[in-house]
Every structure is written in C-alpha cells, then in structure tokens.
Amino acid sequence: METKRMTTMRAKVRVTSIKKYPEEGEATQETLTFNFPAKDGAYPADGSDEDQQFAKFSPAGALSLTIANPALLGKFSVGDTFYLDFKPV
Template sequence: MPEMRAKVKITNIASYPTVGTPTQEALTFDFPSKDGAYPADGSDEDQQFAKFSPCGSLSLTVTNPALIGKFKVDDKFYLDFTRVD
C-alpha cells in the first residue's frame, strides 16, 4: 500500500474528569470541508484533500500531561499513514 496523507481538523474536545484538573482529553477530528463553493481553480488546500477523502472522523484520547490543554477546536493537522511491517 502506498503512503497516504490526510488532513484533519479538531471539531470537539472533551476533558476528563469534568471536575478538577483534567487528566485526559478526548479529541474528535473530522476531515475538513467547506460550507459553500471552493475556488474554481482548485487553489484551496482543503478542497484538494476533500476531493480524495471527502469524509471521515477520528477519535483520540490523550493522557500525556504535557499535551493536556495544548489542542484547540479548529486546529488542523496532517495525518500520515505509513505501513508498519
């Protein structure tokens, strides 16, 4: 399988426990898309990713104390898929 790159955007963050200092965050990522039309010339990067991976979602729970509170809704990331043999 060839390597693949996707683009994801954080759409929700749930911190746990809900009372006191959070020790973990559940991050929800969706593949970016746009309300309305993309530019006709294809110059919008989200448009290029949506063309080949138009929908999807990913959930990830983070428990690394150094990362708690570092992610924000609407942050975008590249997600690289490389086969592990």
C-alpha cells in the same frame, strides 16, 4: 498469499471538539475529535484551495483520540488543523 503494501497517504484533519475527563477538577485525559476539513459554500473553480483537494479524495471522515500524557493536556484547541500521515510499519 500475496501481501500488498499500502503506499504512504496524507490526510488533513481539524480538531472539532475536546472533552476533558473528569469534567470537573483537573483533567487527567482529553478526548479529541478530528474531522476532515471541508468548506461551507463553493470552492474556487480552479481547484486552488487545499481543503478542496483533500475533500475530493477523502470527502468525509472522523477520528477520535484519547490522550492521557500530562505534557499534551490542554495543548490542543478546537480549530487546530494537522496533516495525518499513514505509513506502513
């Protein structure tokens, strides 16, 4: 059976919501929801907007990640934007 290796891929994601657990008291976990950024309205015709370039090839998507690392709790904010790299292991 032939196995094909995926090439490296980069996505751009933006934090769109953060839910803390427990909801009252000190949080011990947070669920971060990320969406692929897109622009409301038109992009420039010359394709110069970076979000436009990502949206062209990955027009929709969402990712949910629950973190429990105390050093990371409270470090993310809605609107934070990240590159997400996929590399074969």
